[in-house]
Amino acid sequence: MKLVLVGLPGCGRTTLLKALAGDPDLDPAKPLTVKVPDPRLDRLAELAEVRRKVATSMVFVDVPSPAFEPKHMTRMQDASAIVLVLDNYARGNLERDFLSAEGELCLSDLSTVENRSNRLIKEGRKGCRELELLDRLRDHLEKGLPLRTMDLTPSELSMLRGYSFLSQKPILVVINRADRPVADEGALIEVADRHQASTTAVNAAFELELSELPEEEHQAFLGSMGYQGSSLSRLIRQAYVSLDLVTFFTMNPEEVRAWPLPRNATALEAAGKVHSDMARGFVRAEVVGFERFADCPDMPELRSRGELRVEGKDYVIRDGDIIQVRFSV
Numbered sequence: 001m002k003l004v005l006v007g008l009p010g011c012g013r014t015t016l017l018k019a020l021a022g023d024p025d026l027d028p029a030k031p032l033t034v035k036v037p038d039p040r041l042d043r044l045a046e047l048a049e050v051r052r053k054v055a056t057s058m059v060f061v062d063v064p065s066p067a068f069e070p071k072h073m074t075r076m077q078d079a080s081a082i083v084l085v086l087d088n089y090a091r092g093n094l095e096r097d098f099l100s101a102e103g104e105l106c107l108s109d110l111s112t113v114e115n116r117s118n119r120l121i122k123e124g125r126k127g128c129r130e131l132e133l134l135d136r137l138r139d140h141l142e143k144g145l146p147l148r149t150m151d152l153t154p155s156e157l158s159m160l161r162g163y164s165f166l167s168q169k170p171i172l173v174v175i176n177r178a179d180r181p182v183a184d185e186g187a188l189i190e191v192a193d194r195h196q197a198s199t200t201a202v203n204a205a206f207e208l209e210l211s212e213l214p215e216e217e218h219q220a221f222l223g224s225m226g227y228q229g230s231s232l233s234r235l236i237r238q239a240y241v242s243l244d245l246v247t248f249f250t251m252n253p254e255e256v257r258a259w260p261l262p263r264n265a266t267a268l269e270a271a272g273k274v275h276s277d278m279a280r281g282f283v284r285a286e287v288v289g290f291e292r293f294a295d296c297p298d299m300p301e302l303r304s305r306g307e308l309r310v311e312g313k314d315y316v317i318r319d320g321d322i323i324q325v326r327f328s329v
């Protein structure tokens with residue numbers, strides 16, 4: 001899961017990346033893998049008395065400015081989501097910077113739409129479903145609206161899958177502010193809502209300083225700024241949520257592990273994530289939700305109460321499911 005960091009020069013991308021890494025000497029040209037904090041994973045490890053915890057992770061990649069040059073645009077194509085950093089510690093042109101970034105994404109998609117449409121017409125496929133759909137996309141994009149705000153049917157979505165349209169990707173807007181924001185954020189949040197972009201605020205420079213301090217000095221430093229806690233774990237959680245994933249867990253005597261899965265994916269797909277053999281030889285999955293297990297952390301007891309459910313390969317995994325796959329190969 002790759003997320004690209006974009007924004008105007010000086011918006012604080014590099015500072016944010018270093019803070020996420022907890023390393024002021026990080027080379028921002030390298031991708032950074034970040035663990036997604038999940039208190040449920042910690043709780044499971046405690047309950048099951050297992051020492052090894054494996055969290056899900058995401059990779060952040062900094063796109064150098066100017067991000068919207070063609071040579072940098074291609075780095076965004078295979079990203080699962082875009083993280084747009086906006087400067088609200090010095091300049092604070094929030095709406096303008098947001099809309100201009102969105103405009104660039106739309107322009108790039110518009111040119112993809114044009115190229116593909118021209119080719120279809122040249123191939124004599126006027127009136128085909130794909131061309132009709134592309135015409136609708138063009139109308140939408142020409143209004144300056146990102147494709148993520150379009151209502152598309154599952155079959156239309158699958159027709160568009162190969163294009164990797166940039167304005168269709170989920171976007172998380174990170175407002176980088178000092179202790180006092182320069183500009184009011186209300187108007188930006190309204191536009192972002194209309195664009196189905198989620199927003200979060202962080203003080204990147206502060207977070208970087210915080211991350212350089214030993215753990216035991218964190219509370220005092222946070223308190224000196226009047227902060228409750230670091231905003232980074234919230235930012236990471238929100239980036240994860242923007243990907244529209246659910247998390248399932250596996251447990252064995254050696255480790256508890258969290259796995260990401262697209263929403264509405266099945267037990268068979270979950271099994272395939274864990275091991276291809278498990279999908280190939282899938283027999284059934286035993287499933288219990290995190291909350292149930294936390295109330296009664298005893299699998300044999302849950303099984304005898306019928307609360308450890310037996311599910312087939314088409315079962316749709318819910319966020320927080322703990323699953324055990326039975327398979328034979």
Ligand SMILES: Nc1nc2c(ncn2[C@@H]2O[C@H](COP(=O)(O)OP(=O)(O)O)[C@@H](O)[C@H]2O)c(=O)[nH]1
Nearest residue numbers: 009010011012013014015089177178203204205
């Ligand atoms: N005061 C303050 N300075 C910041 C903040 N974020 C970044 N800076 C400074 O702004 C400059 C540019 O930041 P950088 O992270 O390199 O921006 P980038 O061009 O987006 O990678 C650096 O000197 C940072 O120390 C912030 O939240 N507060």
Ligand SMILES: [Mg+2]
Nearest residue numbers: 013014015028
């Ligand atoms: Mg930079």
